[in-house]
Every structure is written in C-alpha cells, then in structure tokens.
Amino acid sequence: MRRLQAQYWRQGETLWQRPGRGGRRHQNLPVAEEAQLLAGFLERAEGGGLLEVSRVQQAYEQAVGHAVPKSTVYRMLARHGWRKLAPRPRHPQTDTARQQTFKKTPRDR
Numbered sequence: 001m002r003r004l005q006a007q008y009w010r011q012g013e014t015l016w017q018r019p020g021r022g023g024r025r026h027q028n029l030p031v032a033e034e035a036q037l038l039a040g041f042l043e044r045a046e047g048g049g050l051l052e053v054s055r056v057q058q059a060y061e062q063a064v065g066h067a068v069p070k071s072t073v074y075r076m077l078a079r080h081g082w083r084k085l086a087p088r089p090r091h092p093q094t095d096t097a098r099q100q101t102f103k104k105t106p107r108d109r
Contacts, residue, residue, distance in 0.1 A: 028064040034076055037063055051082070 008015050029037070037059060045051050057073045077083075 028060075028068065028072070031079070033063070035080060038077075038080055038082070045082075053077075 024031075038056075040059070041051055041056060053070060053073055056077070057068065057070060060073055060076070061067055
C-alpha cells in the first residue's frame, strides 16, 4: 500500500493512465486468419448444410501445425458469431416402430 501511495505522490494521475495488459497472448492464429479459415466453411453453412466441427478442427490443426482440443474450435466459432440455429429434428437412435407400438398400448394397465 505504501509503494502505491509513493508512486502516486511521484507520478500523480498519470499513474492510472497506463495501457492495460489485455490481448490474446496465447492465440494460435490471429483473428483475421481465423476468419479466413472459416470462410471456406461459410458457403456450405449458408446453403443450409451442416457444419461438422471435426472437419473445422482438422483444418484448424493443419493451419496451426499441432493438435487442439474441440473446445478451442468451439470458442473460435463463438468468437466469430457462429451458433447452432436449429436443434436436431430427432435422435439418431430413434426406433419409430417401437414408438408407434408404445402409443397404441393402453395406459391404465
């Protein structure tokens, strides 16, 4: 506390006007290069196609030269405004015949 007080006496208000530390120090790619990487997937996504994160991850890993976790790719997609627009219409393991049989079963038993 005394050190801060002494600095304030020496420097005055300029003590508080230092540049902040902010920034992305541990980035794999600059934001512009990330946008360029995602531009290749933009055409398919705009056409209503599905975006497979595993393919984006492979392209990202190829660009940076090493493996990255999926969370890195998901954070990159969020940073560039990509989001999931529609939920999956049905579960992939749905058995429609079994569902129809269940619907026809009386509930009072």
